[in-house]
Amino acid sequence: MRALIHWLSGPVEPRSFPYSPVLNEFHRVGKHFVEKSFLALLDSARQAVASQAPGSSDAAHRLLTDFLDVALDKWDGRYDYCSYLALRLLRLHCGPDDPTPAGEAEAGRQARDRLLVRLVADTLAFELAAAAQTTALLPLQRPGPAVVAKRCRLGVRAVAPALGRLGVVGAVRAGAPTTAAAGLHTASHDLEFPGDPPLRLSMLPVHVTHDEYLFIRVLQGYECLFAGIAAELRAAVTALAGDTPTAAADRLGYAGDLLGTAGPLFSLLATMQPESFRTFRQYTEGASAIQSRSYKLVESLCRTPEPDRLDSVAYQSVPDVQARVRRGQPTIDETYRAAVSDGRLTGADAVLVARRMLAFADVLTQWRRTHLRVAVRMLGSRSGTGYTEGTPYLSSVSATPVFTAVGTDRAAAGRHGRRSA
Numbered sequence: 367m368r369a370l371i372h373w374l375s376g377p378v379e380p381r382s383f384p385y386s387p388v389l390n391e392f393h394r395v396g397k398h399f400v401e402k403s404f405l406a407l408l409d410s411a412r413q414a415v416a417s418q419a420p421g422s423s424d425a426a427h428r429l430l431t432d433f434l435d436v437a438l439d440k441w442d443g444r445y446d447y448c449s450y451l452a453l454r455l456l457r458l459h460c461g462p463d464d465p466t467p468a469g470e471a472e473a474g475r476q477a478r479d480r481l482l483v484r485l486v487a488d489t490l491a492f493e494l495a496a497a498a499q500t501t502a503l504l505p506l507q508r509p510g511p512a513v514v515a516k517r518c519r520l521g522v523r524a525v526a527p528a529l530g531r532l533g534v535v536g537a538v539r540a541g542a543p544t545t546a547a548a549g550l551h552t553a554s555h556d557l558e559f560p561g562d563p564p565l566r567l568s569m570l571p572v573h574v575t576h577d578e579y580l581f582i583r584v585l586q587g588y589e590c591l592f593a594g595i596a597a598e599l600r601a602a603v604t605a606l607a608g609d610t611p612t613a614a615a616d617r618l619g620y621a622g623d624l625l626g627t628a629g630p631l632f633s634l635l636a637t638m639q640p641e642s643f644r645t646f647r648q649y650t651e652g653a654s655a656i657q658s659r660s661y662k663l664v665e666s667l668c669r670t671p672e673p674d675r676l677d678s679v680a681y682q683s684v685p686d687v688q689a690r691v692r693r694g695q696p697t698i699d700e701t702y703r704a705a706v707s708d709g710r711l712t713g714a715d716a717v718l719v720a721r722r723m724l725a726f727a728d729v730l731t732q733w734r735r736t737h738l739r740v741a742v743r744m745l746g747s748r749s750g751t752g753y754t755e756g757t758p759y760l761s762s763v764s765a766t767p768v769f770t771a772v773g774t775d776r777a778a779a780g781r782h783g784r785r786s787a
C-alpha cells in the first residue's frame with residue numbers, strides 16, 4: 367500500500383510503477399479478496415495514467431494500462447475470461463480492436479511458440495519452487511512429489527514440438543522429470559525477447575489455491591495455440607480462394623499438428639486436484655472459455671455455424687466473432703467447395719486438401735472429447751461459469767461437424783490424413 371501511495375504522490379511515471387508490491391498484495395489473498403481501499407488506490411493510478419498522453423515511455427504506458435485493466439476487472443464489474451487470463455497483456459486477441467499481429471507468418475509462428483514454451487516452463491518452475499518450499503505463493507492444497515514429477519514430465523512433453531520448431535530441442539536434457547523441467551525453465555529465459563510481456567504480470571489468481579496457477583497457464587497456453595491455429599486457417603481460406611489453393615494443405619497440416627501434438631497439455635491439466643478446482647472456481651463466475659474468441663474463430667473459419675448455434679450463448683459470448691460470421695466471413699468449407707467446382711483444385715491436389723481437412727477435423731473433435739472428459743472429472747454435474755448447464759452443453763457440441771464439404775469419417779482421417787499424406 368505504502369509503495370503505491372508513494373508512487374501516486376509523484377509525477378506519473380509508468381516505468382517506476384511498484385509492480386512487485388502490488389502483485390504481492392494480490393497474491394497474498396487472491397484477486398477476489400483484495401481490499402477495496404487498495405483497489406481504490408489502483409483506480410487512482412489508472413486515472414493518473416489515462417490522463418497522461420503516452421510519449422517516449424509508450425511501451426511502459428501500455429504495459430501499465432493493460433496490467434491495471436486486468437487488476438481492476440472485478441472492481442469494475444467486467445471480470446471475464448479475457449481479463450482473468452490477462453490475454454491482452456500476453457498480446458493475445460481479446461476483441462475487435464486488438465492489433466492484428468504484424469509481420470510474416472513465420473515470425474508469428476515463432477512468437478507464439480516462444481510464448482507457449484515460456485508459459486509452460488513458468489508453471490513447472492512454480493511447481494518446483496513450491497515443492498522445494500522456496501515460494502509462499504498460493505499455499506493451499508499443494509500437490510505431493512509424485513504429482514509434481516508427473517506435471518514436469520507432461521509439461522516438458524507438451525512443449526517438445528514447439529522447442530523442435532524453434533530449433534532448441536537439445537536445450538532440455540533427458541533425465542528425471544524435475545531435472546528436465548528445471549532445464550526447460552533455464553532454456554526458456556533465452557526465448558524471451560526484449561519487449562515480450564513479462565509473464566509474472568499475467569498471473570493474478572482469484573484465490574490462493576496452488577493449482578489455480580496451473581489452470582491459468584494451461585488456459586493461456588491453449589489460447590496461444592488457438593490464436594496460431596486461427597492464423598493458419600485464415601491463411602488456408604485465402605489460399606483456397608486464390609490461385610494457389612493447394613497451399614491450403616500445408617496450412618491445414620500445420621494447424622492440425624499444433625493442436626494434435628499439444629495433447630499432453632490437457633493431460634497436464636488433468637493432474638489438477640478436483641477439490642482445488644472446486645475451491646477456486648467459486649470466485650471465477652463470469653469467466654469461461656465460452657468467451658474464447660480464438661476458439662470460436664477456429665470453429666467459424668472451418669465452417670459457418672448453424673443459425674441456432676450462431677444465435678446461442680456460444681456466439682453471444684464472443685460478439686465480434688458473431689458479427690464477423692453475420693457479415694459473411696469466408697470459411698474453409700465454402701472456399702474448398704468453390705475451388706473444386708471452379709476447377710482450380712483438382713485431382714491429387716483436391717484429395718490432399720480434403721485429407722488435411724479430415725485430419726484437422728479429427729484432431730479438433732478429439733480435443734473436444736478430451737475437454738469434455740476433463741470437464742466431467744473436474745466439474746461433475748455442476749453448471750459452467752459461462753452460464754451454460756455445464757458438461758451437457760459440451761456433450762451436445764462435441765460432435766458438431768467441423769466441415770461438411772468433406773466426409774467426417776474419423777477412420778479415414780486416421781488412415782490418410784496425417785501430415786505425411
Ligand code: HEM
Nearest residue numbers: 588654655656658661680741744745750751752753754756
Ligand atoms: C477444469 C477444466 C475445465 C472445465 C471444468 C471446463 C468446463 C467447461 C464448461 C462447463 C464449458 C461450457 C461453458 C460454460 O458454461 O462455462 C466450457 C467451455 C469451453 N471450454 Fe472448458 N473447461 C475446462 C478446461 C478448458 C481448457 C483448458 C480449455 C482450453 C482453452 C477450455 C476451452 C473451452 C472452450 C473453447 C469452451 C467453449 C466451447 C464451445 O462453446 O463450444 N476449457 N468448458
